[in-house]
Every structure is written in structure tokens, then in C-alpha cells.
Amino acid sequence: MLQPKIKKVIRDVPDFPKKGIVFKDITPILHHQQLCTEIVDSLADHYKNKNIDAVVGIESRGFLFGFLLANKLNKPFILARKAGKLPYKTISYEYELEYGNATIEMQVDDIQPGWNVLIHDDLLATGGTAEAAAKLIQMQNGKIAGFAFLVELEFLNGRKKLEIYSSAILSLVGY
Numbered sequence: 001m002l003q004p005k006i007k008k009v010i011r012d013v014p015d016f017p018k019k020g021i022v023f024k025d026i027t028p029i030l031h032h033q034q035l036c037t038e039i040v041d042s043l044a045d046h047y048k049n050k051n052i053d054a055v056v057g058i059e060s061r062g063f064l065f066g067f068l069l070a071n072k073l074n075k076p077f078i079l080a081r082k083a084g085k086l087p088y089k090t091i092s093y094e095y096e097l098e099y100g101n102a103t104i105e106m107q108v109d110d111i112q113p114g115w116n117v118l119i120h121d122d123l124l125a126t127g128g129t130a131e132a133a134a135k136l137i138q139m140q141n142g143k144i145a146g147f148a149f150l151v152e153l154e155f156l157n158g159r160k161k162l163e164i165y166s167s168a169i170l171s172l173v174g175y
Contacts, residue, residue, distance in 0.1 A: 043120075078110045080132075115143065
């Protein structure tokens with residue numbers, strides 16, 4: 001089973017990014033090539049018959065497995081980045097975080113109208129960033145095919161915020 005393998009490798013970092021938060025650090029997973037392959041294979045197996053046209057990865061850890069997933073599915077990979085990081089014309093969406101506001105952007109020609117787009121990030125917490133990515137996709141007349149996460153902090157109920165966009169929400173590990 002994949003979940004215990006992932007949990008064994010994830011590192012808890014207390015008081016990051018601020019006191020009282022226990023950060024779930026996925027970067028140690030990257031030292032385990034076989035586990036990385038199993039993660040990508042598991043995500044790809046789940047989505048291979050789901051009529052996905054593209055995968056959006058959310059900056060920055062969503063790029064790691066998001067690109068590999070898109071490649072495995074033989075679909076385009078699209079970046080959702082912090083404001084000011086993309087070189088071409090962009091659309092943006094500002095959203096609230098638990099400690100302030102943030103803005104993410106996509107290039108204006110990334111999503112084709114009618115595409116079914118899978119959103120990937122490393123972690124689902126409150127759901128704000130994934131929801132912002134969904135809004136960007138909808139602004140380009142794309143459809144939300146689902147959400148894929150490595151880790152979900154279930155006690156923060158971020159899934160509830162995303163269910164209005166798609167009921168297809170996959171998390172490989174829950175805490």
C-alpha cells in the first residue's frame with residue numbers, strides 16, 4: 001500500500017512557516033526514486049480513463065509530480081505561478097490565505113475552451129490555492145476535471161471548498 005510508504009518518508013517540521021504549525025515536508029520523497037515512480041503511477045492509473053485534456057501544477061511543489069503526471073498521461077502541463085513569474089500575457093486571481101492574500105497567474109493561451117483540466121498540488125490545506133487555480137481555468141472557459149494531491153490536512157476541511165468545482169478529489173495521504 002502506498003500511503004504508509006509516503007507517510008514514512010514525509011518529514012514534520014514544527015513551527016514552520018510560523019509558530020504552532022507543523023509543516024508536512026514532502027521533499028524527502030524526492031530522495032526515493034522508486035517511491036516517486038509509485039506515486040506518479042498511482043496518480044496516472046487513477047486518471048488515465050478520466051478524459052483529462054491537461055494538468056495544471058500549482059507553484060511550486062505542485063510542479064514536481066504534476067509535470068511527471070502530465071507526461072505519463074501524455075497531456076500538456078500548465079503552470080499556475082505566483083504573480084510576476086510568467087513571461088507572457090497572463091490572467092490572475094487574488095485569493096485569501098490564512099495569513100494574508102496571494103495572487104496566482106496563468107498565461108492567457110494555456111487553457112483551450114472546453115478542456116477538462118486536472119489540478120495538482122502537493123498539499124490540500126484550506127483549499128484556497130487550488131480554488132484559485134480552478135477560477136483561472138474557468139476564466140479561460142475550461143472545466144475542472146478534478147484535483148489531485150499527495151497530502152491532505154483533513155482537519156482543515158479544504159475539500160469542502162473544492163467540491164463545488166469537482167467531486168473528483170484524490171489525496172494519496174491524509175492527516
